[in-house]
Amino acid sequence: MSVSELAVGDQVFALDPVSGVIKRKPITAIRKISWEGPLVELASRRVDFRVAGGQRIPYVPKGTSRVEFQRAANLREQRYYKFVNAWSQVPKPDLNAVDITDFADEYEMCVSSSLHGHTFNAALPEGCTAARKNADVGSVFDSQTFEQYQEEIEELADEVYIHSGPNSRRRPYRFDGDDFIQFLGWFVTEGSVVWRNTRRTAVVKIAQQKGTHRASIRELLERMGLLSGVDHRAFTFGSAVFGSVFESLCGAGSQHKRLPSLVWSCSERQQRLLRDVLLAGDGDKQDTYYTSSDQLAGDVLCLNLLLGIKPRYTIDSEIWQLYGNTPNDGLDSKQHVRAIEAETTLYRLTVADYHVVMAGRTGKFQWIGVSGIS
Known part of the structure:
Protein backbone atom coordinates (compact mmCIF):
# COMPACT_ATOMS: atom_id res chain seq x y z
CA MET A 1 0.00 0.00 0.00
CA ALA A 86 17.40 -9.33 12.99
CA TRP A 87 14.09 -9.24 14.84
CA SER A 88 11.47 -11.59 16.24
CA GLN A 89 7.73 -11.80 16.66
CA VAL A 90 5.78 -12.35 19.84
CA PRO A 91 5.72 -16.13 20.52
CA LYS A 92 2.42 -17.86 19.85
CA PRO A 93 1.33 -21.44 20.63
CA ASP A 94 0.95 -24.14 18.01
CA LEU A 95 -2.40 -24.61 16.35
CA ASN A 96 -2.81 -28.16 17.64
CA ALA A 97 -6.06 -29.15 15.93
CA VAL A 98 -8.54 -27.75 13.42
CA ASP A 99 -12.29 -28.35 13.31
CA ILE A 100 -13.56 -27.73 9.79
CA THR A 101 -17.02 -26.85 11.12
CA ASP A 102 -15.49 -23.63 12.49
CA PHE A 103 -15.23 -22.44 8.88
CA ALA A 104 -18.26 -24.13 7.25
CA ASP A 105 -21.83 -22.83 7.04
CA GLU A 106 -23.88 -25.48 5.25
CA TYR A 107 -23.19 -29.07 6.21
CA GLU A 108 -24.56 -32.11 8.01
CA MET A 109 -22.92 -34.31 10.61
CA CYS A 110 -23.29 -38.08 10.42
CA VAL A 111 -23.13 -39.63 13.89
CA SER A 112 -22.88 -43.33 14.71
CA SER A 113 -23.02 -44.74 18.24
CA SER A 114 -22.96 -48.18 19.85
CA LEU A 115 -25.88 -47.03 21.97
CA HIS A 116 -29.33 -48.26 20.97
CA GLY A 117 -31.29 -45.63 19.09
CA HIS A 118 -33.73 -44.89 21.93
CA THR A 119 -30.90 -44.81 24.48
CA PHE A 120 -28.87 -42.46 22.29
CA ASN A 121 -31.80 -40.10 21.77
CA ALA A 122 -32.67 -40.11 25.47
CA ALA A 123 -29.11 -39.13 26.36
CA LEU A 124 -29.16 -36.08 24.09
CA PRO A 125 -29.94 -32.68 25.65
CA GLU A 126 -33.45 -31.33 25.33
CA GLY A 127 -33.86 -29.65 21.96
CA CYS A 128 -31.06 -31.65 20.35
CA THR A 129 -32.87 -33.63 17.69
CA ALA A 130 -31.48 -35.38 14.63
CA ALA A 131 -32.67 -34.11 11.28
CA ARG A 132 -33.14 -37.71 10.14
CA LYS A 133 -32.02 -41.29 10.71
CA ASN A 134 -30.08 -43.38 8.28
CA ALA A 135 -29.35 -47.10 8.45
CA ASP A 136 -25.85 -46.57 7.03
CA VAL A 137 -24.69 -43.43 8.83
CA GLY A 138 -26.83 -43.37 11.97
CA SER A 139 -28.20 -40.01 13.13
CA VAL A 140 -27.80 -36.97 10.90
CA PHE A 141 -27.68 -33.51 12.52
CA ASP A 142 -27.95 -30.20 10.69
CA SER A 143 -25.22 -27.60 11.15
CA GLN A 144 -27.16 -25.41 13.57
CA THR A 145 -27.94 -28.29 15.91
CA PHE A 146 -24.40 -29.63 15.80
CA GLU A 147 -22.92 -26.20 16.48
CA GLN A 148 -25.15 -25.76 19.52
CA TYR A 149 -24.72 -29.26 20.97
CA GLN A 150 -21.37 -30.36 19.54
CA GLU A 151 -19.77 -31.34 22.85
CA GLU A 152 -22.74 -33.45 23.95
CA ILE A 153 -23.08 -35.18 20.56
CA GLU A 154 -19.38 -36.00 20.34
CA GLU A 155 -19.38 -37.42 23.87
CA LEU A 156 -22.08 -39.95 22.93
CA ALA A 157 -20.76 -40.79 19.46
CA ASP A 158 -18.38 -43.51 18.34
CA GLU A 159 -17.77 -41.85 14.96
CA VAL A 160 -18.65 -38.43 13.57
CA TYR A 161 -18.23 -37.37 9.95
CA ILE A 162 -19.19 -34.35 7.88
CA HIS A 163 -20.92 -34.21 4.51
CA SER A 164 -22.90 -31.71 2.44
CA GLY A 165 -26.16 -33.67 2.40
CA PRO A 166 -27.85 -36.91 1.33
CA ASN A 167 -25.92 -39.01 -1.20
CA SER A 168 -22.66 -37.15 -0.56
CA ARG A 169 -19.57 -38.84 0.78
CA ARG A 170 -18.70 -38.54 4.45
CA ARG A 171 -15.37 -36.94 5.36
CA PRO A 172 -13.39 -36.33 8.57
CA TYR A 173 -13.87 -32.92 10.11
CA ARG A 174 -11.05 -32.73 12.68
CA PHE A 175 -7.42 -32.49 11.61
CA ASP A 176 -3.98 -32.19 13.12
CA GLY A 177 -2.85 -28.54 13.07
CA ASP A 178 0.38 -29.19 11.15
CA ASP A 179 -1.45 -31.29 8.56
CA PHE A 180 -4.07 -28.60 8.03
CA ILE A 181 -1.41 -25.89 7.65
CA GLN A 182 0.38 -28.00 5.03
CA PHE A 183 -2.84 -28.66 3.15
CA LEU A 184 -3.58 -24.94 3.08
CA GLY A 185 -0.13 -24.36 1.59
CA TRP A 186 -0.67 -26.90 -1.15
CA PHE A 187 -4.15 -25.56 -1.88
CA VAL A 188 -2.86 -21.99 -2.15
CA THR A 189 -0.10 -22.97 -4.58
CA GLU A 190 -1.57 -25.89 -6.53
CA GLY A 191 -5.22 -26.18 -5.50
CA SER A 192 -8.52 -25.52 -7.22
CA VAL A 193 -12.19 -26.40 -6.86
CA VAL A 194 -14.37 -27.58 -9.74
CA TRP A 195 -18.08 -27.05 -9.10
CA ARG A 196 -20.77 -29.17 -10.72
CA ASN A 197 -24.58 -29.23 -10.74
CA THR A 198 -24.95 -25.56 -9.84
CA ARG A 199 -22.54 -25.74 -6.87
CA ARG A 200 -24.23 -28.74 -5.27
CA THR A 201 -21.17 -30.94 -5.73
CA ALA A 202 -17.49 -30.04 -5.90
CA VAL A 203 -14.14 -31.67 -6.60
CA VAL A 204 -11.14 -30.34 -4.68
CA LYS A 205 -7.95 -30.74 -6.71
CA ILE A 206 -4.26 -30.48 -5.79
CA ALA A 207 -2.18 -30.51 -8.97
CA GLN A 208 1.36 -31.88 -8.72
CA GLN A 209 3.61 -33.86 -11.06
CA LYS A 210 6.97 -33.77 -9.23
CA GLY A 211 7.64 -37.16 -7.69
CA THR A 212 9.03 -36.00 -4.34
CA HIS A 213 6.18 -33.57 -3.79
CA ARG A 214 3.59 -36.14 -4.90
CA ALA A 215 4.81 -38.52 -2.21
CA SER A 216 4.48 -35.79 0.43
CA ILE A 217 0.98 -34.85 -0.71
CA ARG A 218 -0.15 -38.47 -0.79
CA GLU A 219 1.09 -39.08 2.75
CA LEU A 220 -0.59 -35.87 3.91
CA LEU A 221 -3.95 -36.76 2.39
CA GLU A 222 -3.73 -40.27 3.82
CA ARG A 223 -3.16 -38.88 7.31
CA MET A 224 -6.09 -36.50 6.88
CA GLY A 225 -8.39 -39.22 5.54
CA LEU A 226 -8.92 -37.27 2.31
CA LEU A 227 -7.07 -39.43 -0.22
CA SER A 228 -9.47 -40.36 -3.01
CA GLY A 229 -8.78 -39.84 -6.71
CA VAL A 230 -5.17 -40.01 -7.93
CA ASP A 231 -3.64 -39.76 -11.39
CA HIS A 232 -0.22 -38.73 -12.71
CA ARG A 233 -1.15 -35.04 -12.63
CA ALA A 234 -3.20 -34.44 -9.49
CA PHE A 235 -4.96 -35.60 -6.35
CA THR A 236 -8.71 -35.07 -6.03
CA PHE A 237 -11.56 -35.66 -3.62
CA GLY A 238 -15.21 -34.74 -3.79
CA SER A 239 -16.78 -32.46 -1.19
CA ALA A 240 -18.94 -29.38 -1.52
CA VAL A 241 -18.22 -28.58 2.13
CA PHE A 242 -14.46 -28.61 1.68
CA GLY A 243 -14.73 -26.81 -1.66
CA SER A 244 -16.61 -23.95 -0.01
CA VAL A 245 -14.32 -23.84 3.01
CA PHE A 246 -11.06 -23.72 1.07
CA GLU A 247 -12.31 -21.15 -1.43
CA SER A 248 -13.55 -19.05 1.49
CA LEU A 249 -10.24 -19.34 3.33
CA CYS A 250 -7.79 -19.15 0.43
CA GLY A 251 -9.65 -17.62 -2.53
CA ALA A 252 -10.77 -19.04 -5.86
CA GLY A 253 -8.52 -18.95 -8.92
CA SER A 254 -4.78 -18.31 -9.08
CA GLN A 255 -5.17 -14.52 -9.37
CA HIS A 256 -7.32 -14.33 -6.25
CA LYS A 257 -5.47 -16.65 -3.87
CA ARG A 258 -4.60 -15.46 -0.36
CA LEU A 259 -3.40 -16.76 2.99
CA PRO A 260 -6.21 -17.38 5.49
CA SER A 261 -6.31 -15.20 8.59
CA LEU A 262 -5.63 -18.16 10.90
CA VAL A 263 -2.04 -18.14 9.63
CA TRP A 264 -1.29 -15.01 11.66
CA SER A 265 -2.25 -16.69 14.94
CA CYS A 266 -0.17 -19.83 14.32
CA SER A 267 3.19 -20.42 15.93
CA GLU A 268 6.35 -19.32 14.15
CA ARG A 269 7.24 -22.98 13.60
CA GLN A 270 3.96 -23.56 11.76
CA GLN A 271 4.37 -20.36 9.77
CA ARG A 272 7.75 -21.67 8.61
CA LEU A 273 6.11 -24.99 7.77
CA LEU A 274 3.58 -23.13 5.62
CA ARG A 275 6.30 -21.13 3.89
CA ASP A 276 8.22 -24.33 3.10
CA VAL A 277 5.13 -25.77 1.39
CA LEU A 278 4.50 -22.54 -0.53
CA LEU A 279 8.07 -22.58 -1.85
CA ALA A 280 7.78 -26.28 -2.73
CA GLY A 281 4.74 -25.45 -4.83
CA ASP A 282 5.59 -22.13 -6.50
CA GLY A 283 9.14 -21.31 -5.45
CA ASP A 284 12.66 -21.93 -6.70
CA LYS A 285 15.97 -23.01 -5.19
CA GLN A 286 16.82 -19.39 -4.32
CA ASP A 287 13.71 -19.13 -2.10
CA THR A 288 11.96 -16.84 -4.58
CA TYR A 289 8.19 -17.22 -4.59
CA TYR A 290 6.07 -16.51 -7.69
CA THR A 291 2.39 -15.57 -7.83
CA SER A 292 -0.08 -13.71 -10.03
CA SER A 293 -2.26 -12.78 -7.04
CA ASP A 294 -1.77 -9.28 -5.62
CA GLN A 295 -3.35 -10.31 -2.32
CA LEU A 296 -1.22 -13.43 -1.96
CA ALA A 297 1.91 -11.45 -2.79
CA GLY A 298 1.19 -9.06 0.05
CA ASP A 299 0.40 -11.94 2.40
CA VAL A 300 3.64 -13.78 1.62
CA LEU A 301 5.66 -10.58 2.08
CA CYS A 302 4.02 -10.20 5.52
CA LEU A 303 4.75 -13.86 6.30
CA ASN A 304 8.38 -13.38 5.33
CA LEU A 305 8.64 -10.31 7.54
CA LEU A 306 7.26 -12.18 10.56
CA LEU A 307 9.89 -14.86 9.93
CA GLY A 308 12.76 -12.37 9.87
CA ILE A 309 12.96 -11.90 6.09
CA LYS A 310 12.85 -8.36 4.71
CA PRO A 311 10.22 -7.80 2.02
CA ARG A 312 11.71 -7.46 -1.45
CA TYR A 313 10.01 -8.01 -4.78
CA THR A 314 9.86 -7.28 -8.48
CA ILE A 315 6.94 -7.63 -10.90
CA ASP A 316 7.49 -9.04 -14.39
CA SER A 317 4.61 -9.60 -16.84
CA GLU A 318 2.09 -9.35 -13.97
CA ILE A 319 3.92 -12.04 -11.99
CA TRP A 320 5.18 -11.14 -8.55
CA GLN A 321 8.67 -12.39 -7.69
CA LEU A 322 9.10 -12.36 -3.91
CA TYR A 323 12.69 -12.80 -2.76
CA GLY A 324 13.31 -14.84 0.36
CA ASN A 325 17.05 -14.68 0.92
CA THR A 326 18.27 -13.00 4.10
Whole structure:
Protein backbone atom coordinates (compact mmCIF):
# COMPACT_ATOMS: atom_id res chain seq x y z
CA MET A 1 0.00 0.00 0.00
CA SER A 2 1.32 3.44 -0.91
CA VAL A 3 1.90 5.86 1.96
CA SER A 4 -0.55 8.22 0.24
CA GLU A 5 -3.29 5.60 0.74
CA LEU A 6 -2.71 5.15 4.47
CA ALA A 7 -5.31 6.40 6.93
CA VAL A 8 -5.41 6.83 10.68
CA GLY A 9 -6.24 3.43 12.18
CA ASP A 10 -4.44 1.42 9.49
CA GLN A 11 -1.90 -0.99 10.91
CA VAL A 12 1.76 -1.17 9.95
CA PHE A 13 4.57 -3.46 11.03
CA ALA A 14 6.53 -1.70 13.75
CA LEU A 15 9.72 -2.60 15.61
CA ASP A 16 10.68 -2.06 19.22
CA PRO A 17 14.38 -1.27 18.73
CA VAL A 18 15.22 -2.23 22.32
CA SER A 19 13.63 -5.70 22.48
CA GLY A 20 13.84 -6.43 18.75
CA VAL A 21 10.18 -7.50 18.71
CA ILE A 22 7.86 -6.61 15.82
CA LYS A 23 4.12 -6.12 16.07
CA ARG A 24 1.33 -4.69 13.97
CA LYS A 25 0.62 -1.20 15.32
CA PRO A 26 -2.02 1.36 14.32
CA ILE A 27 -1.21 4.72 12.78
CA THR A 28 -2.54 7.42 15.10
CA ALA A 29 -1.74 10.53 13.04
CA ILE A 30 -0.67 11.45 9.50
CA ARG A 31 0.66 14.86 8.52
CA LYS A 32 1.10 15.75 4.84
CA ILE A 33 3.70 18.36 3.96
CA SER A 34 4.05 20.02 0.55
CA TRP A 35 7.79 20.08 0.01
CA GLU A 36 10.06 21.92 -2.37
CA GLY A 37 13.72 21.73 -1.55
CA PRO A 38 16.54 19.35 -0.61
CA LEU A 39 15.99 15.69 0.25
CA VAL A 40 18.33 12.83 1.01
CA GLU A 41 18.20 9.84 -1.33
CA LEU A 42 19.28 6.40 -0.15
CA ALA A 43 19.49 4.10 -3.18
CA SER A 44 21.02 0.65 -3.68
CA ARG A 45 19.95 -2.90 -4.47
CA ARG A 46 18.52 -3.15 -0.93
CA VAL A 47 17.13 0.31 -0.17
CA ASP A 48 15.22 3.10 -1.92
CA PHE A 49 14.27 6.04 0.29
CA ARG A 50 13.83 9.75 -0.37
CA VAL A 51 13.55 11.46 2.99
CA ALA A 52 13.96 14.80 4.73
CA GLY A 53 17.34 15.51 6.25
CA GLY A 54 15.97 15.10 9.75
CA GLN A 55 14.67 11.59 9.09
CA ARG A 56 16.01 9.07 11.61
CA ILE A 57 17.68 6.03 10.02
CA PRO A 58 18.15 3.01 12.31
CA TYR A 59 21.37 1.02 12.07
CA VAL A 60 23.41 -1.47 14.10
CA PRO A 61 26.99 -0.41 14.95
CA LYS A 62 29.74 -2.86 14.06
CA GLY A 63 30.37 -5.47 16.73
CA THR A 64 27.10 -4.81 18.57
CA SER A 65 23.47 -5.87 18.39
CA ARG A 66 21.94 -2.63 19.66
CA VAL A 67 19.99 -0.31 17.37
CA GLU A 68 21.12 3.29 17.05
CA PHE A 69 19.90 6.15 14.86
CA GLN A 70 21.47 8.64 12.50
CA ARG A 71 19.80 11.62 10.85
CA ALA A 72 19.68 11.23 7.08
CA ALA A 73 21.52 14.53 6.59
CA ASN A 74 24.39 13.25 8.74
CA LEU A 75 24.87 9.83 7.15
CA ARG A 76 28.12 10.95 5.54
CA GLU A 77 29.69 11.20 8.99
CA GLN A 78 30.72 7.56 8.62
CA ARG A 79 31.23 5.32 5.60
CA TYR A 80 29.41 2.09 6.35
CA TYR A 81 26.16 1.31 8.12
CA LYS A 82 24.61 -2.07 8.81
CA PHE A 83 20.83 -2.06 8.63
CA VAL A 84 18.64 -3.74 11.23
CA ASN A 85 18.70 -7.34 10.01
CA ALA A 86 17.40 -9.33 12.99
CA TRP A 87 14.09 -9.24 14.84
CA SER A 88 11.47 -11.59 16.24
CA GLN A 89 7.73 -11.80 16.66
CA VAL A 90 5.78 -12.35 19.84
CA PRO A 91 5.72 -16.13 20.52
CA LYS A 92 2.42 -17.86 19.85
CA PRO A 93 1.33 -21.44 20.63
CA ASP A 94 0.95 -24.14 18.01
CA LEU A 95 -2.40 -24.61 16.35
CA ASN A 96 -2.81 -28.16 17.64
CA ALA A 97 -6.06 -29.15 15.93
CA VAL A 98 -8.54 -27.75 13.42
CA ASP A 99 -12.29 -28.35 13.31
CA ILE A 100 -13.56 -27.73 9.79
CA THR A 101 -17.02 -26.85 11.12
CA ASP A 102 -15.49 -23.63 12.49
CA PHE A 103 -15.23 -22.44 8.88
CA ALA A 104 -18.26 -24.13 7.25
CA ASP A 105 -21.83 -22.83 7.04
CA GLU A 106 -23.88 -25.48 5.25
CA TYR A 107 -23.19 -29.07 6.21
CA GLU A 108 -24.56 -32.11 8.01
CA MET A 109 -22.92 -34.31 10.61
CA CYS A 110 -23.29 -38.08 10.42
CA VAL A 111 -23.13 -39.63 13.89
CA SER A 112 -22.88 -43.33 14.71
CA SER A 113 -23.02 -44.74 18.24
CA SER A 114 -22.96 -48.18 19.85
CA LEU A 115 -25.88 -47.03 21.97
CA HIS A 116 -29.33 -48.26 20.97
CA GLY A 117 -31.29 -45.63 19.09
CA HIS A 118 -33.73 -44.89 21.93
CA THR A 119 -30.90 -44.81 24.48
CA PHE A 120 -28.87 -42.46 22.29
CA ASN A 121 -31.80 -40.10 21.77
CA ALA A 122 -32.67 -40.11 25.47
CA ALA A 123 -29.11 -39.13 26.36
CA LEU A 124 -29.16 -36.08 24.09
CA PRO A 125 -29.94 -32.68 25.65
CA GLU A 126 -33.45 -31.33 25.33
CA GLY A 127 -33.86 -29.65 21.96
CA CYS A 128 -31.06 -31.65 20.35
CA THR A 129 -32.87 -33.63 17.69
CA ALA A 130 -31.48 -35.38 14.63
CA ALA A 131 -32.67 -34.11 11.28
CA ARG A 132 -33.14 -37.71 10.14
CA LYS A 133 -32.02 -41.29 10.71
CA ASN A 134 -30.08 -43.38 8.28
CA ALA A 135 -29.35 -47.10 8.45
CA ASP A 136 -25.85 -46.57 7.03
CA VAL A 137 -24.69 -43.43 8.83
CA GLY A 138 -26.83 -43.37 11.97
CA SER A 139 -28.20 -40.01 13.13
CA VAL A 140 -27.80 -36.97 10.90
CA PHE A 141 -27.68 -33.51 12.52
CA ASP A 142 -27.95 -30.20 10.69
CA SER A 143 -25.22 -27.60 11.15
CA GLN A 144 -27.16 -25.41 13.57
CA THR A 145 -27.94 -28.29 15.91
CA PHE A 146 -24.40 -29.63 15.80
CA GLU A 147 -22.92 -26.20 16.48
CA GLN A 148 -25.15 -25.76 19.52
CA TYR A 149 -24.72 -29.26 20.97
CA GLN A 150 -21.37 -30.36 19.54
CA GLU A 151 -19.77 -31.34 22.85
CA GLU A 152 -22.74 -33.45 23.95
CA ILE A 153 -23.08 -35.18 20.56
CA GLU A 154 -19.38 -36.00 20.34
CA GLU A 155 -19.38 -37.42 23.87
CA LEU A 156 -22.08 -39.95 22.93
CA ALA A 157 -20.76 -40.79 19.46
CA ASP A 158 -18.38 -43.51 18.34
CA GLU A 159 -17.77 -41.85 14.96
CA VAL A 160 -18.65 -38.43 13.57
CA TYR A 161 -18.23 -37.37 9.95
CA ILE A 162 -19.19 -34.35 7.88
CA HIS A 163 -20.92 -34.21 4.51
CA SER A 164 -22.90 -31.71 2.44
CA GLY A 165 -26.16 -33.67 2.40
CA PRO A 166 -27.85 -36.91 1.33
CA ASN A 167 -25.92 -39.01 -1.20
CA SER A 168 -22.66 -37.15 -0.56
CA ARG A 169 -19.57 -38.84 0.78
CA ARG A 170 -18.70 -38.54 4.45
CA ARG A 171 -15.37 -36.94 5.36
CA PRO A 172 -13.39 -36.33 8.57
CA TYR A 173 -13.87 -32.92 10.11
CA ARG A 174 -11.05 -32.73 12.68
CA PHE A 175 -7.42 -32.49 11.61
CA ASP A 176 -3.98 -32.19 13.12
CA GLY A 177 -2.85 -28.54 13.07
CA ASP A 178 0.38 -29.19 11.15
CA ASP A 179 -1.45 -31.29 8.56
CA PHE A 180 -4.07 -28.60 8.03
CA ILE A 181 -1.41 -25.89 7.65
CA GLN A 182 0.38 -28.00 5.03
CA PHE A 183 -2.84 -28.66 3.15
CA LEU A 184 -3.58 -24.94 3.08
CA GLY A 185 -0.13 -24.36 1.59
CA TRP A 186 -0.67 -26.90 -1.15
CA PHE A 187 -4.15 -25.56 -1.88
CA VAL A 188 -2.86 -21.99 -2.15
CA THR A 189 -0.10 -22.97 -4.58
CA GLU A 190 -1.57 -25.89 -6.53
CA GLY A 191 -5.22 -26.18 -5.50
CA SER A 192 -8.52 -25.52 -7.22
CA VAL A 193 -12.19 -26.40 -6.86
CA VAL A 194 -14.37 -27.58 -9.74
CA TRP A 195 -18.08 -27.05 -9.10
CA ARG A 196 -20.77 -29.17 -10.72
CA ASN A 197 -24.58 -29.23 -10.74
CA THR A 198 -24.95 -25.56 -9.84
CA ARG A 199 -22.54 -25.74 -6.87
CA ARG A 200 -24.23 -28.74 -5.27
CA THR A 201 -21.17 -30.94 -5.73
CA ALA A 202 -17.49 -30.04 -5.90
CA VAL A 203 -14.14 -31.67 -6.60
CA VAL A 204 -11.14 -30.34 -4.68
CA LYS A 205 -7.95 -30.74 -6.71
CA ILE A 206 -4.26 -30.48 -5.79
CA ALA A 207 -2.18 -30.51 -8.97
CA GLN A 208 1.36 -31.88 -8.72
CA GLN A 209 3.61 -33.86 -11.06
CA LYS A 210 6.97 -33.77 -9.23
CA GLY A 211 7.64 -37.16 -7.69
CA THR A 212 9.03 -36.00 -4.34
CA HIS A 213 6.18 -33.57 -3.79
CA ARG A 214 3.59 -36.14 -4.90
CA ALA A 215 4.81 -38.52 -2.21
CA SER A 216 4.48 -35.79 0.43
CA ILE A 217 0.98 -34.85 -0.71
CA ARG A 218 -0.15 -38.47 -0.79
CA GLU A 219 1.09 -39.08 2.75
CA LEU A 220 -0.59 -35.87 3.91
CA LEU A 221 -3.95 -36.76 2.39
CA GLU A 222 -3.73 -40.27 3.82
CA ARG A 223 -3.16 -38.88 7.31
CA MET A 224 -6.09 -36.50 6.88
CA GLY A 225 -8.39 -39.22 5.54
CA LEU A 226 -8.92 -37.27 2.31
CA LEU A 227 -7.07 -39.43 -0.22
CA SER A 228 -9.47 -40.36 -3.01
CA GLY A 229 -8.78 -39.84 -6.71
CA VAL A 230 -5.17 -40.01 -7.93
CA ASP A 231 -3.64 -39.76 -11.39
CA HIS A 232 -0.22 -38.73 -12.71
CA ARG A 233 -1.15 -35.04 -12.63
CA ALA A 234 -3.20 -34.44 -9.49
CA PHE A 235 -4.96 -35.60 -6.35
CA THR A 236 -8.71 -35.07 -6.03
CA PHE A 237 -11.56 -35.66 -3.62
CA GLY A 238 -15.21 -34.74 -3.79
CA SER A 239 -16.78 -32.46 -1.19
CA ALA A 240 -18.94 -29.38 -1.52
CA VAL A 241 -18.22 -28.58 2.13
CA PHE A 242 -14.46 -28.61 1.68
CA GLY A 243 -14.73 -26.81 -1.66
CA SER A 244 -16.61 -23.95 -0.01
CA VAL A 245 -14.32 -23.84 3.01
CA PHE A 246 -11.06 -23.72 1.07
CA GLU A 247 -12.31 -21.15 -1.43
CA SER A 248 -13.55 -19.05 1.49
CA LEU A 249 -10.24 -19.34 3.33
CA CYS A 250 -7.79 -19.15 0.43
CA GLY A 251 -9.65 -17.62 -2.53
CA ALA A 252 -10.77 -19.04 -5.86
CA GLY A 253 -8.52 -18.95 -8.92
CA SER A 254 -4.78 -18.31 -9.08
CA GLN A 255 -5.17 -14.52 -9.37
CA HIS A 256 -7.32 -14.33 -6.25
CA LYS A 257 -5.47 -16.65 -3.87
CA ARG A 258 -4.60 -15.46 -0.36
CA LEU A 259 -3.40 -16.76 2.99
CA PRO A 260 -6.21 -17.38 5.49
CA SER A 261 -6.31 -15.20 8.59
CA LEU A 262 -5.63 -18.16 10.90
CA VAL A 263 -2.04 -18.14 9.63
CA TRP A 264 -1.29 -15.01 11.66
CA SER A 265 -2.25 -16.69 14.94
CA CYS A 266 -0.17 -19.83 14.32
CA SER A 267 3.19 -20.42 15.93
CA GLU A 268 6.35 -19.32 14.15
CA ARG A 269 7.24 -22.98 13.60
CA GLN A 270 3.96 -23.56 11.76
CA GLN A 271 4.37 -20.36 9.77
CA ARG A 272 7.75 -21.67 8.61
CA LEU A 273 6.11 -24.99 7.77
CA LEU A 274 3.58 -23.13 5.62
CA ARG A 275 6.30 -21.13 3.89
CA ASP A 276 8.22 -24.33 3.10
CA VAL A 277 5.13 -25.77 1.39
CA LEU A 278 4.50 -22.54 -0.53
CA LEU A 279 8.07 -22.58 -1.85
CA ALA A 280 7.78 -26.28 -2.73
CA GLY A 281 4.74 -25.45 -4.83
CA ASP A 282 5.59 -22.13 -6.50
CA GLY A 283 9.14 -21.31 -5.45
CA ASP A 284 12.66 -21.93 -6.70
CA LYS A 285 15.97 -23.01 -5.19
CA GLN A 286 16.82 -19.39 -4.32
CA ASP A 287 13.71 -19.13 -2.10
CA THR A 288 11.96 -16.84 -4.58
CA TYR A 289 8.19 -17.22 -4.59
CA TYR A 290 6.07 -16.51 -7.69
CA THR A 291 2.39 -15.57 -7.83
CA SER A 292 -0.08 -13.71 -10.03
CA SER A 293 -2.26 -12.78 -7.04
CA ASP A 294 -1.77 -9.28 -5.62
CA GLN A 295 -3.35 -10.31 -2.32
CA LEU A 296 -1.22 -13.43 -1.96
CA ALA A 297 1.91 -11.45 -2.79
CA GLY A 298 1.19 -9.06 0.05
CA ASP A 299 0.40 -11.94 2.40
CA VAL A 300 3.64 -13.78 1.62
CA LEU A 301 5.66 -10.58 2.08
CA CYS A 302 4.02 -10.20 5.52
CA LEU A 303 4.75 -13.86 6.30
CA ASN A 304 8.38 -13.38 5.33
CA LEU A 305 8.64 -10.31 7.54
CA LEU A 306 7.26 -12.18 10.56
CA LEU A 307 9.89 -14.86 9.93
CA GLY A 308 12.76 -12.37 9.87
CA ILE A 309 12.96 -11.90 6.09
CA LYS A 310 12.85 -8.36 4.71
CA PRO A 311 10.22 -7.80 2.02
CA ARG A 312 11.71 -7.46 -1.45
CA TYR A 313 10.01 -8.01 -4.78
CA THR A 314 9.86 -7.28 -8.48
CA ILE A 315 6.94 -7.63 -10.90
CA ASP A 316 7.49 -9.04 -14.39
CA SER A 317 4.61 -9.60 -16.84
CA GLU A 318 2.09 -9.35 -13.97
CA ILE A 319 3.92 -12.04 -11.99
CA TRP A 320 5.18 -11.14 -8.55
CA GLN A 321 8.67 -12.39 -7.69
CA LEU A 322 9.10 -12.36 -3.91
CA TYR A 323 12.69 -12.80 -2.76
CA GLY A 324 13.31 -14.84 0.36
CA ASN A 325 17.05 -14.68 0.92
CA THR A 326 18.27 -13.00 4.10
CA PRO A 327 21.52 -11.07 3.56
CA ASN A 328 23.04 -8.88 6.26
CA ASP A 329 22.58 -5.78 4.17
CA GLY A 330 23.82 -2.29 4.83
CA LEU A 331 24.72 1.04 3.32
CA ASP A 332 27.86 2.62 1.89
CA SER A 333 27.23 6.32 2.45
CA LYS A 334 29.76 7.29 -0.22
CA GLN A 335 28.03 5.26 -2.93
CA HIS A 336 24.41 5.04 -1.82
CA VAL A 337 23.60 8.44 -0.27
CA ARG A 338 23.19 11.73 -2.13
CA ALA A 339 21.40 15.04 -1.83
CA ILE A 340 18.68 15.82 -4.36
CA GLU A 341 16.21 18.62 -5.01
CA ALA A 342 12.55 17.65 -5.18
CA GLU A 343 9.05 19.07 -5.31
CA THR A 344 6.85 16.46 -3.67
CA THR A 345 4.63 15.56 -0.71
CA LEU A 346 6.20 14.25 2.47
CA TYR A 347 4.31 12.23 5.07
CA ARG A 348 4.97 12.28 8.79
CA LEU A 349 3.47 9.34 10.64
CA THR A 350 2.73 8.84 14.30
CA VAL A 351 2.43 5.18 15.32
CA ALA A 352 1.24 3.66 18.59
CA ASP A 353 3.97 2.53 21.02
CA TYR A 354 6.86 1.96 18.58
CA HIS A 355 8.82 4.50 16.51
CA VAL A 356 10.36 2.29 13.80
CA VAL A 357 8.34 0.87 10.88
CA MET A 358 9.00 -1.27 7.83
CA ALA A 359 8.70 0.84 4.67
CA GLY A 360 10.16 1.12 1.20
CA ARG A 361 9.81 1.92 -2.46
CA THR A 362 10.19 0.03 -5.73
CA GLY A 363 10.03 -3.34 -3.99
CA LYS A 364 12.87 -2.63 -1.52
CA PHE A 365 12.07 -2.36 2.19
CA GLN A 366 14.00 -1.41 5.31
CA TRP A 367 13.26 -0.34 8.87
CA ILE A 368 12.95 3.43 9.22
CA GLY A 369 12.02 5.85 11.98
CA VAL A 370 8.68 7.64 12.17
CA SER A 371 7.98 11.17 13.32
CA GLY A 372 6.30 10.28 16.58
CA ILE A 373 4.83 7.65 18.87
CA SER A 374 1.60 7.71 20.84
